[in-house]
Amino acid sequence: xxxxxxxxxxxxxxxxxxxxxxxxxxxxxxxxxxxxxxxxxxxxxxxxxxxxxxxxxxxxxxxxxxxxxxxxxxxxxxxxxxxxxxxxxxxxxxxxxxxxxxxxxxxxxxxxxxxxxxxxxxxxxxxxxxxxxxxxxxxxxxxxxxxxxxxxxxxxxxxxxxxxxxxxxxxxxxxxxxxxxxxxxxxxxxxxxxxxxxxxxxxxxxxxxxxxxxxxxxxxxxxxxxxxxxxxxxxxxxxxxxxxxxxxxxxxxxxxxxxxxxxxxxxxxxxxxxxxxxxxxxxxxxxxxxxxxxxxxxxxxxxxxxxxxxxxxxxxxxxxxxxxxxxxxxxxxxxxxxxxxxxxxxxxxxxxxxxxxxxxxxxxxxxxxxxxxxxxxxxxxxxxxxxxxxxxxxxxxxxxxxxxxxxxxxxxxxxxxx
Amino acid sequence: xxxxxxxxxxxxxxxxxxxxxxxxxxxxxxxxxxxxxxxxxxxxxxxxxxxxxxxxxxxxxxxxxxxxxxxxxxxxxxxxxxxxxxxxxxxxxxxxxxxxxxxxxxxxxxxxxxxxxxxxxxxxxxxxxxxxxxxxxxxxxxxxxxxxxxxxxxxxxxxxxxxxxxxxxxxxxxxxxxxxxxxxxxxxxxxxxxxxxxxxxxxxxxxxxxxxxxxxxxxxxxxxxxxxxxxxxxxxxxxxxxxxxxxxxxxxxxxxxxxxxxxxxxxxxxxxxxxxxxxxxxxxxxxxxxxxxxxxxxxxxxxxxxxxxxxxxxxxxxxxxxxxxxxxxxxxxxxxxxxxxxxxxxxxxxxxxxxxxxxxxxxxxxxxxxxxxxxxxxxxxxxxxxxxxxxxxxxxxxxxxxxxxxxxxxxxxxxxxx
Numbered sequence: 001x002x003x004x005x006x007x008x009x010x011x012x013x014x015x016x017x018x019x020x021x022x023x024x025x026x027x028x029x030x031x032x033x034x035x036x037x038x039x040x041x042x043x044x045x046x047x048x049x050x051x052x053x054x055x056x057x058x059x060x061x062x063x064x065x066x067x068x069x070x071x072x073x074x075x076x077x078x079x080x081x082x083x084x085x086x087x088x089x090x091x092x093x094x095x096x097x098x099x100x101x102x103x104x105x106x107x108x109x110x111x112x113x114x115x116x117x118x119x120x121x122x123x124x125x126x127x128x129x130x131x132x133x134x135x136x137x138x139x140x141x142x143x144x145x146x147x148x149x150x151x152x153x154x155x156x157x158x159x160x161x162x163x164x165x166x167x168x169x170x171x172x173x174x175x176x177x178x179x180x181x182x183x184x185x186x187x188x189x190x191x192x193x194x195x196x197x198x199x200x201x202x203x204x205x206x207x208x209x210x211x212x213x214x215x216x217x218x219x220x221x222x223x224x225x226x227x228x229x230x231x232x233x234x235x236x237x238x239x240x241x242x243x244x245x246x247x248x249x250x251x252x253x254x255x256x257x258x259x260x261x262x263x264x265x266x267x268x269x270x271x272x273x274x275x276x277x278x279x280x281x282x283x284x285x286x287x288x289x290x291x292x293x294x295x296x297x298x299x300x301x302x303x304x305x306x307x308x309x310x311x312x313x314x315x316x317x318x319x320x321x322x323x324x325x326x327x328x329x330x331x332x333x334x335x336x337x338x339x340x341x342x343x344x345x346x347x348x349x350x351x352x353x354x355x356x357x358x359x360x361x362x363x364x365x366x367x368x369x370x371x372x373x374x375x376x377x378x379x380x381x382x383x384x385x386x387x388x389x390x391x392x393x394x395x396x397x398x399x400x401x402x403x404x405x406x407x408x409x410x411x412x413x414x415x416x417x418x
Numbered sequence: 419x420x421x422x423x424x425x426x427x428x429x430x431x432x433x434x435x436x437x438x439x440x441x442x443x444x445x446x447x448x449x450x451x452x453x454x455x456x457x458x459x460x461x462x463x464x465x466x467x468x469x470x471x472x473x474x475x476x477x478x479x480x481x482x483x484x485x486x487x488x489x490x491x492x493x494x495x496x497x498x499x500x501x502x503x504x505x506x507x508x509x510x511x512x513x514x515x516x517x518x519x520x521x522x523x524x525x526x527x528x529x530x531x532x533x534x535x536x537x538x539x540x541x542x543x544x545x546x547x548x549x550x551x552x553x554x555x556x557x558x559x560x561x562x563x564x565x566x567x568x569x570x571x572x573x574x575x576x577x578x579x580x581x582x583x584x585x586x587x588x589x590x591x592x593x594x595x596x597x598x599x600x601x602x603x604x605x606x607x608x609x610x611x612x613x614x615x616x617x618x619x620x621x622x623x624x625x626x627x628x629x630x631x632x633x634x635x636x637x638x639x640x641x642x643x644x645x646x647x648x649x650x651x652x653x654x655x656x657x658x659x660x661x662x663x664x665x666x667x668x669x670x671x672x673x674x675x676x677x678x679x680x681x682x683x684x685x686x687x688x689x690x691x692x693x694x695x696x697x698x699x700x701x702x703x704x705x706x707x708x709x710x711x712x713x714x715x716x717x718x719x720x721x722x723x724x725x726x727x728x729x730x731x732x733x734x735x736x737x738x739x740x741x742x743x744x745x746x747x748x749x750x751x752x753x754x755x756x757x758x759x760x761x762x763x764x765x766x767x768x769x770x771x772x773x774x775x776x777x778x779x780x781x782x783x784x785x786x787x788x789x790x791x792x793x794x795x796x797x798x799x800x801x802x803x804x805x806x807x808x809x810x811x812x813x814x815x816x817x818x819x820x821x822x823x824x825x826x827x828x829x830x831x832x833x834x835x836x
Contacts, residue, residue, distance in 0.1 A: 359442055
């Protein structure tokens with residue numbers, strides 16, 4: 001136990017040390033390192049796959065086919081990791097930008113400079129490609145990273161991290177900047193979460209139990225990517241073709257992700273015209289429907305929805321449907337049952353659109369667009385760290401800027417406080 | 419104990435409820451409320467002073483003269499609170515501003531809207547004017563506030579909060595938006611810090627023991643205002659008159675605050691020319707000097723500085739002085755011993771200025787200016803919430819924008835995820 005503590009603190013201390021030089025590393029050096037890291041992964045694809053095979057052998061009996069699939073490295077997934085790193089290299093450097101330098105009335109010039117957070121801790125589950133992705137995002141944003149992947153992927157992660165770290169160091173990145181906790185001992189996570197002063201931010205990537213554990217244990221600030229109980233509200237007078245297109249996309253295009261729709265709200269005036277039409281299409285796509293009483297007047301084969309359904313993130317081909325008495329009732333429903341992730345209105349009414357945007361307090365609020373569009377790429381943020389469900393620092397789709405902070409930069413000419 | 423828990427949760431729940439309406443309250447209503455709150459404090463000055471008298475009687479024997487002075491309300495301090503509220507009313511509304519609305523290649527328009535955090539918890543010590551100040555800042559930024567002041571000021575705080583809350587409600591602010599914990603039971607603070615989901619941010623205002631307690635106990639994000647071990651570095655070739663002016667101001671103008679200088683670093687090339695001159699002036703101002711060995715060659719009556727001195731925030735007329743071998747050694751000293759609050763270089767060398775700005779990782783980094791200028795007012799932020807020593811969300815001088823977050827606002831025309 002003490003050994004694990006020492007081991008984790010040692011990794012974190014070396015990452016902290018590396019972070020100082022990394023913070024001011026030239027952007028060209030970082031991009032060169034990212035491209036070399038991509039090349040190295042491809043060059044070492046056979047080694048990666050054979051190490052990965054050890055992980056697969058060890059857990060074949062315990063994992064579901066879907067989990068095994070996520071764990072498995074192929075030439076295609078290795079090429080995907082390499083492409084991801086090259087895309088990060090191609091993005092502008094988020095570090096060092098001077099924002100809003102202004103001359104104050106006393107002649108002092110004051111602005112903000114974007115700087116890295118320092119050391120970022122990433123705790124994630126069995127997908128080994130997160131190792132490359134997280135290392136790339138942190139390096140580009142000038143942060144050292146301490147990675148802790150799932151135990152099922154330990155051989156794969158060790159191999160990926162070593163290949164990346166070696167390539168990065170050869171390009172001039174300080175040693176220790178890409179650190180992996182090379183043990184499956186669970187105590188290591190707890191030690192990371194207590195390493196105040198050495199790690200500046202923890203980003204958990206994985207299922208709810210992992211995120212809950214991190215939230216409850218961490219003494220370090222956490223940015224989490226949690227529930228998405230997302231709504232589409234079809235307003236009175238909406239274009240019902242647009243509504244159908246958006247609602248269908250929001251539920252069916254990829255139901256297992258956080259920005260998929262879980263509850264459809266329909267103004268009572270449109271229930272009769274809209275519900276049979278969308279109900280048919282959703283059923284054809286294999287969606288199980290659960291409706292309130294008024295919904296079931298128009299969709300009699302929908303199951304009755306319980307109070308619990310309104311709170312539920314199905315992440316599956318299941319949809320709760322509720323008929324509501326207008327905009328206020330829709331906003332009220334979203335405030336009460338939603339998770340403040342992403343909510344959309346389909347409307348032709350400009351005043352309703354603006355009221356919805358102002359009054360719905362979610363990380364993304366949309367007019368006439370599918371909540372599935374809540375995404376760093378779609379928003380123009382480049383590579384995405386995740387979708388933050390927190391309110392502080394970074395909210396909603398989070399690009400590399402979320403891994404930076406700022407410092408105030410002040411130019412005086414002998415200015416003093418009077 | 420259970421009663422206290424219920425009491426605190428009830429206040430927080432009502433604040434949460436109020437925060438929903440408050441988030442979209444018209445700016446004119448908020449400003450009108452702030453002005454009425456100011457008027458009400460002045461109109462009730464006699465009541466405030468008589469309630470304050472109860473606090474003074476109760477703690478006269480236990481408090482130092484300085485603490486008693488901070489606790490005492492006079493016509494002048496009441497007028498100061500009122501003026502503060504009117505100044506907040508005169509500032510632009512930080513809520514609802516749409517930032518960077520851009521049309522993406524697919525025609526989607528995406529921007530960020532500034533919104534309140536929700537419910538802010540403020541835990542502070544005996545100065546009762548914080549009650550008015552914090553209530554005003556939170557109201558203007560659209561947040562409900564749960565206030566917990568020091569027990570010595572309980573009668574004063576209850577009276578101020580009631581006067582403010584009544585005036586605000588009369589102007590259309592939802593009830594419960596300005597909540598004070600009206601008990602001196604210490605368990606109430608712990609309950610506040612556990613009220614996840616009801617309180618979004620905790621801001622502790624007070625001495626280090628209070629801030630430490632909050633940091634160690636809170637399950638809610640905290641923005642803290644902690645140590646300032648601030649440095650002034652006098653570079654080789656600096657204008658020594660400018661250096662003297664800045665160093666003297668940084669130490670003497672108000673030594674008891676976090677942005678006062680605690681350690682003076684002098685390039686060895688300037689030690690002989692600068693130290694006797696600044697030493698004389700500082701001693702005349704009553705400053706105790708503690709120097710490294712090389713410093714004491716030129717200031718023989720300075721006490722020898724110990725390793726501990728370099729880490730110390732004196733908040734007093736004491737100064738540690740060290741002679742260093744150039745810019746790199748100065749930056750190294752600041753990284754090792756500093757608190758990343760505010761650090762300044764006095765230089766004529768443009769490259770040194772830029773290297774110092776880039777490489778010193780403090781919340782404010784200055785060239786040829788006194789660290790005492792690290793201040794929301796000086797930086798043009800308007801009323802100041804404090805100086806954050808955290809890295810996430812808000813860093814350095816923190817204006818009302820630090821009490822807000824953003825949501826993504828997306829305008830589509832039937833856009834879906836392909």
